[in-house]
Amino acid sequence: MNNIMLEEAQIASQYIKAHFKSEIPKTAVILGSGLGNFTKIVKIIKTIKYQDIPSFPQSHVAGHKGNLTLATIEDGTLILIMEGRFHYYEGYTPQQVAFPIVVFHLLGIKTLIVSNAAGGINPSFTIGDLMIINDHINFFGAHPLTGKNNDQLGPRFLDQTEPYNKKLIDIAHQTAVELGIKPQQGVYIGLSGPTYETRAEIKAFGVLGADAVGMSTIFEVMMANYFKMNVLGISSITNMATGISKTKHEHQAVVDVANTISDKFSAWVKRIIQNLP
Ligand code: HPA
Numbered sequence: 001m002n003n004i005m006l007e008e009a010q011i012a013s014q015y016i017k018a019h020f021k022s023e024i025p026k027t028a029v030i031l032g033s034g035l036g037n038f039t040k041i042v043k044i045i046k047t048i049k050y051q052d053i054p055s056f057p058q059s060h061v062a063g064h065k066g067n068l069t070l071a072t073i074e075d076g077t078l079i080l081i082m083e084g085r086f087h088y089y090e091g092y093t094p095q096q097v098a099f100p101i102v103v104f105h106l107l108g109i110k111t112l113i114v115s116n117a118a119g120g121i122n123p124s125f126t127i128g129d130l131m132i133i134n135d136h137i138n139f140f141g142a143h144p145l146t147g148k149n150n151d152q153l154g155p156r157f158l159d160q161t162e163p164y165n166k167k168l169i170d171i172a173h174q175t176a177v178e179l180g181i182k183p184q185q186g187v188y189i190g191l192s193g194p195t196y197e198t199r200a201e202i203k204a205f206g207v208l209g210a211d212a213v214g215m216s217t218i219f220e221v222m223m224a225n226y227f228k229m230n231v232l233g234i235s236s237i238t239n240m241a242t243g244i245s246k247t248k249h250e251h252q253a254v255v256d257v258a259n260t261i262s263d264k265f266s267a268w269v270k271r272i273i274q275n276l277p
Helices: 006-020 036-041 099-107 166-179 199-208 218-226 251-274
Strands: 027-031 043-049 067-072 078-083 111-120 130-138 184-190 212-214 230-240
Touching: 006 043, 006 099, 027 036, 027 251, 036 078, 036 251, 078 099, 099 218, 111 218, 111 251, 130 166, 130 218, 130 251, 166 230, 166 251, 184 230, 212 230, 218 230, 230 251
Parallel strands: 027 078, 027 111, 111 230, 130 184, 184 212
Antiparallel strands: 043 067, 067 078, 111 212, 130 230
16 A cells, blocks of 8 residues: 555545646645634635545644635735645544645645644743744654655655755745744644643653644655655744643634734745745
């Protein structure tokens, strides 16, 4: 069996091409919890519901819409937007979580911008910060590239020296300055959830070098790395992590905070896309 659902991805990509009937973008953006406002500052050309795409999983999380959207930004650049993503804690396999990335590869996507809501571990962070992800720690205990490898597609043992592209990180910093945004930068640790972390876990993750914690992103990034896409990752710090936060966590509060950061995030991502090489 192929480990990355290639045949299903071929059918899905053909469906998407037939439906969009247009040139396919080179850049895709995955919008995390509460960051959906990005679609309000782009010109939407066409939207497909995930449920209509063959083999595409469904998004069940509050704050996640479930649309694949083709859009342009002001300078005419075409982009593909995933409004909502799939999570391991929903019961999807790592391969299903990363399935859209295989489809993106077949569609010709070269640059992937991933976003998420995350809890701040670094005590110098503040709720409402945006963090450029410069590395990650895979704490899921699972991986989308296990199983038989197809050497025609990518290597068995994939290098992970630079999962997040340095040039894109530079562009993110430059454009942030232009917009008066002062982003944080740091390491994202991803784990399955769906429970929030314990105080002991967060203390341990801080010692391990993590700056922010979340339940997504890593499988998608590893799959994008497999296909040599350039990846930029941005976390919106919606809460301070357990033990650092004085209050208990609630998903709705996470989504509400992400919504308030959403406009700043959206303007920034748009500017980043305009400055892509
Ligand atoms: N932990 C895990 N995932 C999250 C958090 C958190 O504190 N905040 C937003 N997503």
